Amino acid sequence: MAKLMIPTPLRQFVDGRDTVEVEASTVGEALDKLTSQHTELRRHLFSEEGKLRSFVNVYMNDEDIRYLERDKTAIAEGDTISIVPSIAGGKHVG
Amino acid sequence: MVEHARGTYPNECCGAMLGKTEDGAKVVRVGVPMQNAHEGSQAAMYVLRNEDLLAADAEARKRGLDLIGIYHSHPDCDAYFSDTDLKNSCPWYSFVVISIKQGEFDHANSWLPDPDQTKADKEELDYGEADG
Numbered sequence: 001m002a003k004l005m006i007p008t009p010l011r012q013f014v015d016g017r018d019t020v021e022v023e024a025s026t027v028g029e030a031l032d033k034l035t036s037q038h039t040e041l042r043r044h045l046f047s048e049e050g051k052l053r054s055f056v057n058v059y060m061n062d063e064d065i066r067y068l069e070r071d072k073t074a075i076a077e078g079d080t081i082s083i084v085p086s087i088a089g090g091k092h093v094g
Numbered sequence: 095m096v097e098h099a100r101g102t103y104p105n106e107c108c109g110a111m112l113g114k115t116e117d118g119a120k121v122v123r124v125g126v127p128m129q130n131a132h133e134g135s136q137a138a139m140y141v142l143r144n145e146d147l148l149a150a151d152a153e154a155r156k157r158g159l160d161l162i163g164i165y166h167s168h169p170d171c172d173a174y175f176s177d178t179d180l181k182n183s184c185p186w187y188s189f190v191v192i193s194i195k196q197g198e199f200d201h202a203n204s205w206l207p208d209p210d211q212t213k214a215d216k217e218e219l220d221y222g223e224a225d226g
Binding site for chain 1: 106132138139140141142144145147148151154155160161162164166168169171174176178179180182183184186187189209
């Protein structure tokens with residue numbers, strides 16, 4: 001069982017819940033199940049090509065899955081998956 | 095947040111805003127200062143660490159609040175939403191930009207980017223006396 005932490009602005013797509021639990025053995029499977037059960041959420045996380053949007057990062061516990069085994073990262077009981085956006089900016093133009 | 099922006103002047107500051115949505119309005123209860131992780135000059139650029147954002151979200155949950163937005167400063171220029179802001183934004187959050195001129199608070203604006211990062215709508219922002 002994987003526990004997914006839902007960022008505040010996306011809770012409206014999961015019946016207002018702040019966490020969702022799904023049966024999954026990998027992070028990719030967990031995200032697939034989450035967005036299959038809550039289809040409106042899918043376009044906020046994935047592009048039309050089915051890839052995670054450029055600003056979306058996924059963490060398992062405190063680790064970015066890009067430094068683990070990406071969507072094949074295995075989930076153990078009690079693991080927590082978080083969705084974290086990349087954010088930067090500044091007055092610099094161009 | 096303004097103190098943070100004054101403190102990092104002439105560089106840009108950045109942080110998260112924790113609060114609640116009340117009667118359709120996002121109300122900021124806590125500003126969480128974060129380190130600007132941009133490795134070059136920070137006078138015109140900021141980068142938030144994902145780990146800091148993750149910790150801010152955990153802090154919000156612990157306090158019974160929500161992570162509702164991000165803030166940063168524009169030293170010696172207006173609080174517009176630049177192309178750099180837009181291209182590196184996330185449509186999930188409100189982005190407050192604080193204009194600091196000659197080291198002092200001048201004004202602030204709040205922006206809500208669209209999902210395709212092509213434009214940001216200006217939100218109504220009530221910041222009272224902006225004393226912190």
